[in-house]
Amino acid sequence: xxxxxxxxxxxxxxxxxxVGFLFGVVFNFLTNSDLLNSPIFSGPASGxxxxxxxxxxxxxxxxxxxxxxxxxxxxxIFFGFSALxxxxxxxxxxxTQFTSPLNGVSFAVQWLLRIxxxxxxxxxxxxxxxxxx
Numbered sequence: 001x002x003x004x005x006x007x008x009x010x011x012x013x014x015x016x017x018x019v020g021f022l023f024g025v026v027f028n029f030l031t032n033s034d035l036l037n038s039p040i041f042s043g044p045a046s047g048x049x050x051x052x053x054x055x056x057x058x059x060x061x062x063x064x065x066x067x068x069x070x071x072x073x074x075x076x077i078f079f080g081f082s083a084l085x086x087x088x089x090x091x092x093x094x095x096t097q098f099t100s101p102l103n104g105v106s107f108a109v110q111w112l113l114r115i116x117x118x119x120x121x122x123x124x125x126x127x128x129x130x131x132x133x
Contacts, residue, residue: 007067007124007127009120009121009123009124009127010064010065010066010067010072010120010121010124011065012120013064013065013116013117013120013121013124014061014062014064014065015065016113016116016117016120017061017064017113017117018058018061019113020109020110020113020114020117021054021057021058021061023106023109023110023113024106024110027102027103027105027106030102060074064121067124072121072124072125075117075118075121076118076121079114079117079118082114086111093107
């Protein structure tokens with residue numbers, strides 16, 4: 001499958017996703033998140049699982065960078081699902097994500113980055129459609 005034409009909005013969106021990933025990893029270690037203390041990640045395969053997950057996510061972000069339509073559509077689906085869950089469980093989200101100022105900042109920055117990526121991909125879709133007409 002040939003890569004479609006890259007657009008600057010796709011590149012900007014993927015740059016924000018890469019920054020968000022790095023930001024999330026750094027904040028995870030800074031806040032000593034319970035994720036790393038979970039029994040799920042105590043086994044010998046946990047490092048491999050985390051590395052494999054990171055490779056898949058970063059590869060997916062690279063596909064957005066390359067302008068693949070399926071990757072952008074998948075982002076919209078994930079974003080919509082996440083926003084719906086945020087709205088439906090807002091009280092629980094506030095209780096779990098804002099346990100410390102650092103966690104609150106991390107959560108807010110991650111959502112601001114996702115919203116920016118959403119709008120960049122919307123613009124990308126519109127510019128692709130207007131070029132094809």
